[in-house]
Amino acid sequence: MQREEKQLDAALEALLQRINDLKTSIRTLLFRLENEYASLSWPSFLDSYAVISGQMNTLLKVMKNDKTPLLRNLIVLPLVLSPDPDEELKQATEGRVVAFSHDITPDMLRTKPDPDVEQRQNQFEQRASQVPPETAQKQINALNKVVNHVLEQITHSREDWENEATVRAAAAQTCVTADTHTLIAAVGLGKNLKTLPIAAPAQPGPGRAQAGPAPGKTTSTIKTTIKAASQVHPYNR
Amino acid sequence: MTFGFSVELDRHKKKWMTGQSRLFKKMASNQNPISAIDMLTSALRSNIIPNQEYLLQGSVIDSSAEVLHNRLRGLCDAAETGPETFHDHEMCFSLKASSPGGTPQQQQSFLLRVRRALDHPEYPWQLRYLGQPELGEKNQPTVLRSCIDIACTPNVVEFLSELGCRIEFEYVLKGYLFRKGRMKVTMSKIFRMGQAKSPDSLEAMTGSYLVELSLLAPSGQDAVADEIKVFAEQLRPLVHLEKIDYRRLQSYS
Numbered sequence: 001m002q003r004e005e006k007q008l009d010a011a012l013e014a015l016l017q018r019i020n021d022l023k024t025s026i027r028t029l030l031f032r033l034e035n036e037y038a039s040l041s042w043p044s045f046l047d048s049y050a051v052i053s054g055q056m057n058t059l060l061k062v063m064k065n066d067k068t069p070l071l072r073n074l075i076v077l078p079l080v081l082s083p084d085p086d087e088e089l090k091q092a093t094e095g096r097v098v099a100f101s102h103d104i105t106p107d108m109l110r111t112k113p114d115p116d117v118e119q120r121q122n123q124f125e126q127r128a129s130q131v132p133p134e135t136a137q138k139q140i141n142a143l144n145k146v147v148n149h150v151l152e153q154i155t156h157s158r159e160d161w162e163n164e165a166t167v168r169a170a171a172a173q174t175c176v177t178a179d180t181h182t183l184i185a186a187v188g189l190g191k192n193l194k195t196l197p198i199a200a201p202a203q204p205g206p207g208r209a210q211a212g213p214a215p216g217k218t219t220s221t222i223k224t225t226i227k228a229a230s231q232v233h234p235y236n237r
Numbered sequence: 238m239t240f241g242f243s244v245e246l247d248r249h250k251k252k253w254m255t256g257q258s259r260l261f262k263k264m265a266s267n268q269n270p271i272s273a274i275d276m277l278t279s280a281l282r283s284n285i286i287p288n289q290e291y292l293l294q295g296s297v298i299d300s301s302a303e304v305l306h307n308r309l310r311g312l313c314d315a316a317e318t319g320p321e322t323f324h325d326h327e328m329c330f331s332l333k334a335s336s337p338g339g340t341p342q343q344q345q346s347f348l349l350r351v352r353r354a355l356d357h358p359e360y361p362w363q364l365r366y367l368g369q370p371e372l373g374e375k376n377q378p379t380v381l382r383s384c385i386d387i388a389c390t391p392n393v394v395e396f397l398s399e400l401g402c403r404i405e406f407e408y409v410l411k412g413y414l415f416r417k418g419r420m421k422v423t424m425s426k427i428f429r430m431g432q433a434k435s436p437d438s439l440e441a442m443t444g445s446y447l448v449e450l451s452l453l454a455p456s457g458q459d460a461v462a463d464e465i466k467v468f469a470e471q472l473r474p475l476v477h478l479e480k481i482d483y484r485r486l487q488s489y490s
Contacts, residue, residue, distance in 0.1 A: 174297055174298060174300075174301035174304070174305075174474070174475050174476065175295060175296050175297050175298060175301075175445065175475075175476050175477060176296065176298055176443075176444075176445060179296050179298070179443040179444065179445035180294070180295055180296035180445070180447075180481065181481070182442060182443050183296055183427055183442065183443055183445065183447040184294055184447070184481050184483050185483055186408065186427055186442055187408070187427065187447065187483075188370075188483035188484075189483055189484075190329060190405050190406030192429070192442065193406035193407065193408050193429060193430075193442075
């Protein structure tokens with residue numbers, strides 16, 4: 001029993017959370033409709049609807065969750081009805097329900113739909129029962145066909161658009177990284193450009209800049225180059 | 238190819254050259270023969286010699302090269318006269334310099350590049366030293382390397398071999414040169430020299446043009462790197478100019 005109670009509490013918590021989220025998104029949508037109706041665009045409106053539909057989805061999932069006890073088997077029973085304002089109730093409902101009195105209880109704890117909604121539903125049910133089953137079956141088949149057709153159209157268009165995007169991206173490839181590396185290695189290091197059979201890999205040495213200017217330093221470099229030349233001569237000549 | 242640039246380099250070289258002519262006069266008057274060194278070291282110290290190259294490199298495949306060419310024509314200076322084409326032959330010589338007191342294995346070598354214009358044989362040849370490229374931090378937009386260019390006569394090859402330089406590799410470049418302000422953009426196709434070593438037996442290395450965006454400036458003027466970055470952004474979807482460390486490429490294969 002206690003376990004079930006705990007489960008029930010947890011489930012109610014989760015439901016409450018989801019419902020609060022749903023409430024906020026509906027509120028934002030109404031706000032936008034009222035205040036920004038001039039600047040509202042259909043896609044952004046659809047986005048808000050998508051948010052609401054997503055939240056309803058999660059709500060239903062929570063209700064269908066295995067851990068949730070069967071809410072259908074439970075009833076909500078008002079224990080005490082009093083016309084006095086209840087502070088806790090006020091806070092819990094953000095000032096909407098001031099007192100748990102006799103007139104609002106039927107509305108709050110109602111399980112049947114609204115009277116006009118109930119009436120329309122009855123009308124539909126009457127019309128549906130009047131249709132003979134064969135015509136009903138035929139109509140169902142026709143509807144299925146139309147819906148499938150529309151679905152096919154949409155998927156084809158989506159594939160075409162995606163293909164276009166990828167083709168454009170592929171055609172736009174104007175540089176090949178491998179070529180870049182080959183060219184730069186060739187120019188910088190002489191890779192693949194060896195002319196001599198005794199090819200020592202070219203190593204750019206540490207920065208000894210002076211190959212020309214700065215005669216102040218030229219004297220020392222000339223000395224070293226002369227030294228190097230005299231040393232290397234036998235091998236080069 | 239560099240001689241299209243004498244206009245920009247003149248401003249810097251003039252300052253340097255006037256220093257030199259002054260020192261020649263002084264030497265002629267025999268006042269102070271050591272002042273030549275003083276003049277040049279002061280020129281170096283006052284940081285007016287453009288010896289740093291800010292560089293970005295990339296490539297574009299041949300089929301899109303035309304598009305890039307047109308875009309560069311639109312973006313760069315001198316659109317009416319059209320871009321300059323060049324056809325150069327570059328040879329790289331390496332000079333091994335053994336460090337004093339070091340064993341022969343510790344020899345360090347550095348590269349000297351000699352470039353000649355094949356389409357204009359009367360132009361002077363160019364001797365160039367390029368230092369190690371520094372890629373720097375992530376927020377340094379360009380590769381920075383020291384670069385020294387000298388004009389010379391055609392017997393520089395003989396001179397370098399007399400000095401003990403060995404030719405490491407050579408290649409032929411053919412392409413277009415664009416200028417924007419102080420920046421230089423080149424689109425070049427690199428060709429390998431054929432076995433017969435004649436200009437006819439050329440084979441292209443890859444199916445792409447090498448695109449280089451560079452600027453020569455005295456060291457310390459890092460604001461120009463941002464100019465280069467801005468320009469590179471304008472070529473963005475066609476060619477991605479970026480910092481490429483070719484020393485790492487050596488280790489890849």
